[in-house]
Amino acid sequence: MFGVSAGLLGSALAFVGEAGAAPTAGQRLEAVQAGGTLRVGIVGFGASLEPYLLNEGGSLGFAGIPAEYLTFTTLDGKVVPWLATSWKPNADATVWTFQLRKGVKFHNGKTMTSADVVASMKQYVSAKGTNAGLTPFFDAAGVSAKGPYTVVFRLKSPIGAFPYLVSQTTYQAPIQPAAIAAKPGSWVESGMIGTGPFKLTRYVVKRSAELVRHDAYWGGRPPLDGVKITFYQGTAPMVLALRAGQIDLASQLAAQEGLPFKNNAKFKYFAVPTANHRQFCMRTDQGVLKDPRVRRAVALVIDRPQQIEKILLGAGDLGNDNPFWRGFSSTDRSTKQRKQNIALARALLSAAGAEKLKFNITTWQFADHPDHAASIQAYAREAGIDVGIEVMDVSKYYDSEPAGADYATTTPWLNRTATLTEYGARGVPNIYLTRAYMSTGIGDWNASHYNNPEFDSVARTYLAASDLASQRKATKRMAGLLLRDTPVVTDYFISYVMATSSKVKNYVPEGLSHIRLAKVGLA
Amino acid sequence: MTRFLLKRLGLAVITLFLLSVIVFAVSTVLPGNVGRAVLGPFATQESVDALNEQLGANRSIFVQYTDWAGGLLHGDLGTSLTKQVPAWDLLRPALSNSFKLAFVAFIICVPLSILGGVIAGLRYGRPTDKGITIAGISFAAMPEFVTGIILILVFAIWLGWLPVTAQWEEGANVLTQFKYLLLPALTLTLVLFGYIARITRASMIEALDSDYARTAYLKGLPSSVVVRKHVLRNALLPTIAVIAVQVGYLVGGLVVVEVLFNYQGIGLLIYEAARQKDLPLLTAGVLVVGIVYLVVTLIADILYAVLNPRIRFGTAE
Numbered sequence: 001m002f003g004v005s006a007g008l009l010g011s012a013l014a015f016v017g018e019a020g021a022a023p024t025a026g027q028r029l030e031a032v033q034a035g036g037t038l039r040v041g042i043v044g045f046g047a048s049l050e051p052y053l054l055n056e057g058g059s060l061g062f063a064g065i066p067a068e069y070l071t072f073t074t075l076d077g078k079v080v081p082w083l084a085t086s087w088k089p090n091a092d093a094t095v096w097t098f099q100l101r102k103g104v105k106f107h108n109g110k111t112m113t114s115a116d117v118v119a120s121m122k123q124y125v126s127a128k129g130t131n132a133g134l135t136p137f138f139d140a141a142g143v144s145a146k147g148p149y150t151v152v153f154r155l156k157s158p159i160g161a162f163p164y165l166v167s168q169t170t171y172q173a174p175i176q177p178a179a180i181a182a183k184p185g186s187w188v189e190s191g192m193i194g195t196g197p198f199k200l201t202r203y204v205v206k207r208s209a210e211l212v213r214h215d216a217y218w219g220g221r222p223p224l225d226g227v228k229i230t231f232y233q234g235t236a237p238m239v240l241a242l243r244a245g246q247i248d249l250a251s252q253l254a255a256q257e258g259l260p261f262k263n264n265a266k267f268k269y270f271a272v273p274t275a276n277h278r279q280f281c282m283r284t285d286q287g288v289l290k291d292p293r294v295r296r297a298v299a300l301v302i303d304r305p306q307q308i309e310k311i312l313l314g315a316g317d318l319g320n321d322n323p324f325w326r327g328f329s330s331t332d333r334s335t336k337q338r339k340q341n342i343a344l345a346r347a348l349l350s351a352a353g354a355e356k357l358k359f360n361i362t363t364w365q366f367a368d369h370p371d372h373a374a375s376i377q378a379y380a381r382e383a384g385i386d387v388g389i390e391v392m393d394v395s396k397y398y399d400s401e402p403a404g405a406d407y408a409t410t411t412p413w414l415n416r417t418a419t420l421t422e423y424g425a426r427g428v429p430n431i432y433l434t435r436a437y438m439s440t441g442i443g444d445w446n447a448s449h450y451n452n453p454e455f456d457s458v459a460r461t462y463l464a465a466s467d468l469a470s471q472r473k474a475t476k477r478m479a480g481l482l483l484r485d486t487p488v489v490t491d492y493f494i495s496y497v498m499a500t501s502s503k504v505k506n507y508v509p510e511g512l513s514h515i516r517l518a519k520v521g522l523a
Numbered sequence: 524m525t526r527f528l529l530k531r532l533g534l535a536v537i538t539l540f541l542l543s544v545i546v547f548a549v550s551t552v553l554p555g556n557v558g559r560a561v562l563g564p565f566a567t568q569e570s571v572d573a574l575n576e577q578l579g580a581n582r583s584i585f586v587q588y589t590d591w592a593g594g595l596l597h598g599d600l601g602t603s604l605t606k607q608v609p610a611w612d613l614l615r616p617a618l619s620n621s622f623k624l625a626f627v628a629f630i631i632c633v634p635l636s637i638l639g640g641v642i643a644g645l646r647y648g649r650p651t652d653k654g655i656t657i658a659g660i661s662f663a664a665m666p667e668f669v670t671g672i673i674l675i676l677v678f679a680i681w682l683g684w685l686p687v688t689a690q691w692e693e694g695a696n697v698l699t700q701f702k703y704l705l706l707p708a709l710t711l712t713l714v715l716f717g718y719i720a721r722i723t724r725a726s727m728i729e730a731l732d733s734d735y736a737r738t739a740y741l742k743g744l745p746s747s748v749v750v751r752k753h754v755l756r757n758a759l760l761p762t763i764a765v766i767a768v769q770v771g772y773l774v775g776g777l778v779v780v781e782v783l784f785n786y787q788g789i790g791l792l793i794y795e796a797a798r799q800k801d802l803p804l805l806t807a808g809v810l811v812v813g814i815v816y817l818v819v820t821l822i823a824d825i826l827y828a829v830l831n832p833r834i835r836f837g838t839a840e
Contacts, residue, residue: 053563056563205606207690230690234783237785241688395556444567
């Protein structure tokens, strides 16, 4: 029905689109009163709202209300239609043809066509509008229109999971009107025109924004009259505002901040499992962690269930030192879970002649990082490993050292012996693999400098695989290699925590900070 | 008087010049860069370099400073590198907000603190004095964040009398704005009360023990007259100097309170500019706060001289 050929991407086939807003399709809806304004709290953001620059939870939350994407990745790891209704690859998954939804109107009244999609995508892979999510996969010449409602992507290499890569999990790729997309950097200035259920009427930088219902919304008339957003400088005042009834929805909370709303009849608490994780990277090419036995020993000291309980207050999933989150369709689940084993860790250290192992974990002052590093430090002590912790300011961690020096070879997050870095949720593990694990990512995001030709080869097989069986076979092999080599410890995946007032109905949170309100209403 | 003002003006210009040089110089040792702050940690270095080139953030500090200072001479405070709007467009509303909060905090805190200090001084050694002193020290020792949270829990969440965030609807009248500013202003009042009250108390005790006060009492003047006409006039002099310094803090130094109450003041704006290495905005912000400090100090000096006939403008410098 949607042109996805049988045998290809079972996950993509798993959902058949229906009339209405794709992100809420299939959702059982509660009765709501029409009208009313939803008051939303969003944590303020420092960087730009321009689509190609979106990189913070706050900016995603705001921009995600008026903007929409070609496809949608569901919480259970399926890709479903959104502004595109179907897609079809060629035989080797190097060419993907997308059919667009007809009758979609932008907030300025213009009908969305392939010209808008092509212009948007061209911007996202152009020099000025470049984003991290799409540039590895195709270039500006690789996207073209084939009629008013057909778009063709010619990829640099085969990618079986490409429909996921144009979903909201590649958050820097919403569809803009062609005239605006042709001028990178003009989306905010033009009024953040998208196809979403609410359109912007007022935006006071760092303070507030107001949106009203987009009456011509393709997914049906949204119940709410409008949305009022208050931007907060931190989560603490936002949490207090929700508790005091000044806002109805608070996005993106830390686990601790969500607690007052848990089991509280006045509120709804959400903890959504996501692929959001931390990478505790160990240099595989030099230094005291070069020996894989030593890295395995470090991984074996960690008590993962306890970490999830103590650091995330239960709002997380076990990690098995690979980026294959259990929610990905392609994840093979037969790999044995790594557990704490101090005796084995000591034996490995002894075999490697590293009984007096000592190293520093370098990270930055963000969310759970300091606690996370401290937990590893404490567990390591049980095996006689002396771990120091270096917590930097964000700008120091991610800048060259010293300022102005060659970035790839000096920035702390890519060059220290052991680093702890955050990775946001994605719909498929592709970008983690290409940039953080494969040898092609050295100097890019591969902080462990992991260079294993066998792994690269299997990863390429995975990327090109068009069927789930092949993908799962590849992820199983990669998981095995990663357990053996342990370039990265991924001890847990983090759930997305947020809360609303109990009067907010039909809200479905996402793993990212996007806020979808097409079907939301007030009791 | 004119000579005094001209001298102060000259000193102010030199101070502000040095301030701007120091901010630019110090920024060279700050980590981070604008392109990275805008594009995020995972942007490619090529993108970051291209943006820095486009924004001019990769030029030497000296070139950036002379460019910024040249604009300043023409009345241009520069353009924010991260927001790409004139710095003054960001500073003006933030400064206006800071003035509003400082004003509300000032009119609550200053009379209350002086009254507390005067009463404590007059009741020196008695339970009232001890009560005021201990309360003042306790509030001053408590971090602003904790004081603010307690006030929010009590007045906004439990009692529901006041709003949590100091952010009113567009076009709200003065009374509504006052209501929204009450909680942050009370937080600041509690923070500053102990300091100002203690200075006032100490000055009161000293003035009450002075020869002129003793003479006034011996002349048979009623206590109220002695306190009002002789003691207070002298006891308030050090308090004025202390208050002048606190006004500068109230306008430009309220990062924690502004975050907690989600208030868009100039303190927070400067802090963010520093974090993002947005030099034109940072320097312009520091300069504006510097001007506020200088003006308030000047007013305090004039007030000091008016209250103390022994001091004339020639020596008040």
